Amino acid sequence: MAVRWSCVEVDCDWAVTAPDAETIVPLVQAHITEAHDSFELEDMIEAVLEEAPDA
Amino acid sequence: MADITDFASKFHFTQEMIEGPIYRKYEKAMRKIWTVDEFDFSGDAADWQTIDEQQRSGLLGVTSRFLAGEQAVTDELIPMLAASHALRRFDWIMFLSTFLLEEAKHAEFFMHWHKQVVGILEPEEIASHWLDRTQTIDPSGRFVVRDVLHEALPRYGGELMEAIRGGDEADIERGFVRFSACYNAFAEGVLTMPSYEIVIDTCDGWGKFEALKRGFRMILMDEGRHITFGTEACRILIAKDPSYEALVHEVFDEYRGNLVGLVEYQKAVPGLDLGKYQTMKVRHYRNRCREMRITPDETLIEQILDPTIDFVVGVEAG
Numbered sequence: 001m002a003v004r005w006s007c008v009e010v011d012c013d014w015a016v017t018a019p020d021a022e023t024i025v026p027l028v029q030a031h032i033t034e035a036h037d038s039f040e041l042e043d044m045i046e047a048v049l050e051e052a053p054d055a
Numbered sequence: 056m057a058d059i060t061d062f063a064s065k066f067h068f069t070q071e072m073i074e075g076p077i078y079r080k081y082e083k084a085m086r087k088i089w090t091v092d093e094f095d096f097s098g099d100a101a102d103w104q105t106i107d108e109q110q111r112s113g114l115l116g117v118t119s120r121f122l123a124g125e126q127a128v129t130d131e132l133i134p135m136l137a138a139s140h141a142l143r144r145f146d147w148i149m150f151l152s153t154f155l156l157e158e159a160k161h162a163e164f165f166m167h168w169h170k171q172v173v174g175i176l177e178p179e180e181i182a183s184h185w186l187d188r189t190q191t192i193d194p195s196g197r198f199v200v201r202d203v204l205h206e207a208l209p210r211y212g213g214e215l216m217e218a219i220r221g222g223d224e225a226d227i228e229r230g231f232v233r234f235s236a237c238y239n240a241f242a243e244g245v246l247t248m249p250s251y252e253i254v255i256d257t258c259d260g261w262g263k264f265e266a267l268k269r270g271f272r273m274i275l276m277d278e279g280r281h282i283t284f285g286t287e288a289c290r291i292l293i294a295k296d297p298s299y300e301a302l303v304h305e306v307f308d309e310y311r312g313n314l315v316g317l318v319e320y321q322k323a324v325p326g327l328d329l330g331k332y333q334t335m336k337v338r339h340y341r342n343r344c345r346e347m348r349i350t351p352d353e354t355l356i357e358q359i360l361d362p363t364i365d366f367v368v369g370v371e372a373g
Binding site for chain 1: 080252255275276278279280282283286287331334335337338341342345346360
């Protein structure tokens with residue numbers, strides 16, 4: 001089962017799906033840095049991952 | 056009195072615990088241990104000599120708050136450990152042992168930074184740089200800004216210890232949810248997050264204080280585990296009894312004033328885009344709610360984003 005993370009920053013509907021947590025964490029952190037000039041911690045990303053169907 | 060012939064009761068590990076999220080946090084904490092000895096503060100000490108008085112005052116306003124805050128959260132963690140014991144959660148106790156060590160280490164980091172970079176250590180010396188919370192005022196009179204770490208944590212901790220002494224499991228769970236909502240979700244997980252970013256942005260903007268910035272990044276990695284431990288523990292207890300969700304909202308509501316605006320030490324460094332920190336505060340609040348599987352309070356979000364709610368700092372009495 002893949003994992004999905006969606007951004008809850010104000011006015012942002014960006015979401016990403018990846019095969020596992022290890023893969024998705026750097027993708028989310030890159031989004032938060034580039035789109036919001038901020039940071040998101042690994043544990044916080046992992047804590048809200050949702051299961052998603054495999055691509 | 057304990058039944059000393061109940062031999063199985065002397066052993067606490069279970070397969071379910073070892074496969075669970077809290078035990079994994081303990082394992083991760085053990086893998087990620089760092090020490091303050093790894094830091095060389097000489098570059099920061101040289102940088103300190105190159106900034107002006109306004110910059111010094113602004114930066115010390117934030118760092119002295121962290122020095123006090125890290126000592127407060129170290130001092131106030133015991134009720135959570137005691138409650139985990141009362142609830143027979145040995146994996147929570149194991150993780151909290153790393154949590155307590157790390158909070159003490161964070162206090163140690165700030166102690167060394169202030170001593171070696173600024174040249175101040177004694178409480179009276181550092182207190183002279185403290186920005187007075189009683190001088191932070193909401194001009195509309197709608198919100199009161201309080202001191203969460205030094206008022207709310209001891210009170211909720213005291214109530215939790217009373218519940219532990221009473222021995223009623225549901226009372227202990229309610230006390231735990233209130234305490235953790237205040238400590239992990241509110242103070243660590245929302246209120247303080249902009250402050251980390253303010254210091255890192257300041258170091259980047261000035262091109263100085265590399266050791267301070269690196270220290271903040273190391274501390275943040277630890278805090279990510281602490282915060283999500285608390286929200287996971289709340290999630291587990293709220294899943295057991297959904298009525299506990301209301302307790303989280305009550306805690307946030309009681310200290311709403313601290314969230315809706317930026318307080319004095321968060322406005323002390325000149326030249327920062329303060330609007331960014333309000334927006335990110337909403338993201339952190341939504342994420343803490345997501346972690347606990349509870350519904351965010353939309354009125355709180357609207358108030359955090361309301362530009363007309365703007366506190367005045369440095370107000371003198373009289």
